[in-house]
Every structure is written in structure tokens, then in C-alpha cells.
Amino acid sequence: xxxxxxxxxxxxxxxxxxxxxxxxxxxxxxxxxxxxxxxxxxxxxxxxxxxxxxxxxxxxxxxxxxxxxxxxxxxxxxxxxxxxxxxxxxxxxxxxxxxxxxxxxxxxxxxxx
Amino acid sequence: xxxxxxxxxxxxxxxxxxxxxxxxxxxxxxxxxxxxxxxxxxxxxxxxxxxxxxxxxxxxxxxxxxxxxxxxxxxxxxxxxxxxxxxxxxxxxxxxxxxxxxxxxxxxxxxxxxx
Numbered sequence: 001x002x003x004x005x006x007x008x009x010x011x012x013x014x015x016x017x018x019x020x021x022x023x024x025x026x027x028x029x030x031x032x033x034x035x036x037x038x039x040x041x042x043x044x045x046x047x048x049x050x051x052x053x054x055x056x057x058x059x060x061x062x063x064x065x066x067x068x069x070x071x072x073x074x075x076x077x078x079x080x081x082x083x084x085x086x087x088x089x090x091x092x093x094x095x096x097x098x099x100x101x102x103x104x105x106x107x108x109x110x111x112x113x
Numbered sequence: 114x115x116x117x118x119x120x121x122x123x124x125x126x127x128x129x130x131x132x133x134x135x136x137x138x139x140x141x142x143x144x145x146x147x148x149x150x151x152x153x154x155x156x157x158x159x160x161x162x163x164x165x166x167x168x169x170x171x172x173x174x175x176x177x178x179x180x181x182x183x184x185x186x187x188x189x190x191x192x193x194x195x196x197x198x199x200x201x202x203x204x205x206x207x208x209x210x211x212x213x214x215x216x217x218x219x220x221x222x223x224x225x226x227x228x
Binding site for chain 1: 153154155156158201203205210211213215216217218219220221222224
């Protein structure tokens with residue numbers, strides 16, 4: 001069975017603060033993929049990143065960065081210098097051998113002025 | 114721009130009155146998915162089509178049906194909506210079911226209200 005845990009239900013930060021969203025996963029598959037999606041208030045799930053289980057390199061894209069650590073089964077997401085437009089629900093997801101996405105319960109990020 | 118389009122964005126129906134939600138895509142992807150997302154919850158997969166092959170999730174109620182008349186369009190039919198079916202319905206597409214091209218891209222969703 002696969003499981004994704006996002007222990008942080010809601011995080012509030014002040015604009016320009018850095019914030020890290022945690023994601024811990026469980027799977028017995030040796031090949032799997034990890035994803036992050038952003039869901040703003042409009043409702044659309046916006047794809048942010050995909051990472052396969054054999055690639056543990058961290059990735060940076062502008063103000064976003066991702067830290068994948070197989071040893072701790074974690075795939076954390078950091079937003080540097082947060083902005084109000086970053087306010088959204090962020091979902092971490094896992095795709096294993098069954099080729100289905102298992103989503104975490106999401107973290108609501110609120111960035112205030 | 115290539116995209117996933119859902120119509121309508123908001124749908125109000127009456128208890129027991131059939132309703133159809135629409136999804137179209139210009140990505141020419143092989144796979145189309147329907148998810149149900151209730152408030153403050155993760156999306157839940159209802160079913161998917163790989164080309165014309167339909168795959169229903171084991172726990173999807175019979176009340177939910179789907180049609181895919183061609184590559185571009187997929188419909189979600191709710192035969193007799195109950196109050197518990199009020200939710201956001203998300204359509205997604207992916208090029209393939211597995212491998213590096215199976216990333217799912219989502220539409221903006223249709224928020225269904227049942228009165």
C-alpha cells in the first residue's frame with residue numbers, strides 16, 4: 001500500500017519569509033515517482049514538479065526548491081521569499097507500480113502582507 | 114495554448130436530477146481521468162480512460178458513469194445526484210499511463226452544487 005503524509009495542515013507566513021512544506025511517503029515499489037501540485041483558490045491543480053525514485057538530486061526553479069531524501073522517504077518543498085500569490089493548497093503525490101496517483105491531504109499555505 | 118478545459122465551471126442541479134460535466138483537451142493525450150474532490154480533502158480518482166479503454170475504480174459508485182466519444186472529449190454523468198455528491202470534479206490528462214510521460218495535467222474543475 002502507498003501512503004503520502006503531509007503533517008502540516010496549515011501554515012501561515014509573512015511575505016518574504018521562507019517556508020518549507022513537508023512530505024513523507026511510504027511505498028514498497030523500487031521505482032516510483034513523486035509530484036507536487038499547487039491548488040490556488042480557483043481550484044485548478046497546477047503541476048509543479050515530478051521526480052523519479054532514482055534521481056535524488058535536489059532541484060531549484062526560481063523561488064522553488066525541492067529536497068528529495070530516499071533515506072528518510074521525504075520530498076520536501078521550499079518556497080524562498082514567499083509572496084501573497086503563493087497562497088494555495090499544496091499537494092504532494094506518489095505514483096508507484098499501480099500507476100495511480102496517491103495524494104497527501106494537502107497543506108494550506110497562507111502568505112500575508 | 115494546449116490545455117484541459119472543463120465546462121461549466123459551476124453547476125447547480127437538483128437532488129436526483131441527472132447532470133453531465135464536460136472535459137476537453139487539446140494536448141492529444143491518450144489518458145483522461147475524472148477525480149472527485151470534496152472540501153478540504155485530496156482528489157479521489159473515480160475512473161480513467163486509456164484511449165477507449167475504460168477503467169473504473171473499485172469504490173466508485175454506480176451512480177457515476179463516463180463517456181469518451183473521441184480523443185478530445187470526456188464526460189462525467191451523474192445519474193441521480195445526492196447531496197453527498199456535491200464536490201469539485203477535476204478532469205486530468207496524461208500522455209501515457211506509465212513512464213516519464215504519465216504526468217497528469219488538470220483542468221480548472223467544475224464545482225457541483227446539489228440542492
